[in-house]
Structures are given as structure tokens and as C-alpha cells.
Amino acid sequence: MAYWLFLISGLAVGALYALGGVGLVILNRATGVLNFAYGAIGGLGAMVAWQLLDWGWPEPVAWAASIGLGCLISLGYGGLVAPRLAHREPVVKAVATLGLAIVLLGIMNLLWIITPRRLSLVTDLTSIELLGLRITGTRLLAL
Numbered sequence: 001m002a003y004w005l006f007l008i009s010g011l012a013v014g015a016l017y018a019l020g021g022v023g024l025v026i027l028n029r030a031t032g033v034l035n036f037a038y039g040a041i042g043g044l045g046a047m048v049a050w051q052l053l054d055w056g057w058p059e060p061v062a063w064a065a066s067i068g069l070g071c072l073i074s075l076g077y078g079g080l081v082a083p084r085l086a087h088r089e090p091v092v093k094a095v096a097t098l099g100l101a102i103v104l105l106g107i108m109n110l111l112w113i114i115t116p117r118r119l120s121l122v123t124d125l126t127s128i129e130l131l132g133l134r135i136t137g138t139r140l141l142a143l
Contacts (some may be wrong), residue, residue: 008135012138014139015143020038020039020042020141036101040101043068047108047111049066051112053120059131077097077100123137
């Protein structure tokens with residue numbers, strides 16, 4: 001089997017990791033806080049979108065609810081917790097975001113049993129065949 005196919009396939013996943021890292025750095029530069037809850041907020045939004053789609057809700061409503069929940073959590077933390085930590089050391093601020101991440105991960109663990117789930121997107125329906133490798137629109141978009 002050609003190992004280069006795995007390399008090409010992994011580019012989209014690597015691009016998503018890079019995008020997450022860039023977002024984390026930009027958030028750190030903008031606020032001065034290393035936000036460890038960044039991924040947990042996105043994960044909770046994805047799980048909510050998956051759940052709503054599983055219940056048969058329309059995709060635009062599920063995506064809007066997902067983004068809205070992430071914004072609500074971020075704004076709630078930024079309005080209620082962050083001002084009380086404004087004059088604290090950077091380590092204290094980072095640990096506070098770690099606490100938020102643990103709380104969100106605990107909530108997700110309570111609501112959804114940890115099993116693999118597939119979140120299908122409209123961009124998964126379109127694909128091209130390139131040198132024996134199926135490349136979906138989602139992977140191209142991520143790259």
C-alpha cells in the first residue's frame with residue numbers, strides 16, 4: 001500500500017490542528033490569557049450540534065445553536081468570572097480556564113457516553129478521486 005496516501009489524507013487533520021493552535025495563540029495575544037477551555041467550548045458546541053441533528057432538527061438550526069452556545073459560554077465566563085481575575089497572575093487566569101474546561105468536559109461526559117460519533121456535513125457529500133484517494137469537500141475546506 002502506498003504510504004503517501006496516508007500522508008495526503010492526514011494533511012486535512014493536521015490543518016485542523018494548526019487552525020486550532022493559531023486560534024489559541026490569537027486568543028492569547030488578544031486577551032493575555034492562555035485559555036485552556038478553548039477546545040472544550042468547541043467540543044461542547046459540536047456535541048450539541050450532533051445531538052440536535054440526531055433528533056432530526058434542521059442543519060442551520062443545529063449549527064446556529066452550536067455557535068450560540070459557544071458564544072454564550074464564552075460571554076458568560078468573560079462577563080462573570082474573568083473580571084474578578086483581571087488583576088491576578090497569568091497562571092491563576094490560565095488555571096481558571098482549565099477549571100472551566102474540566103467542568104465542560106464533565107458535563108459532556110454526563111450527557112453523552114464516550115463513544116465515537118460522526119458529524120456529517122454538507123461538504124462531505126462532494127468528493128473527488130485523486131490518485132486512488134477520495135478527498136471530500138470538508139477535507140479541502142479544512143486544508
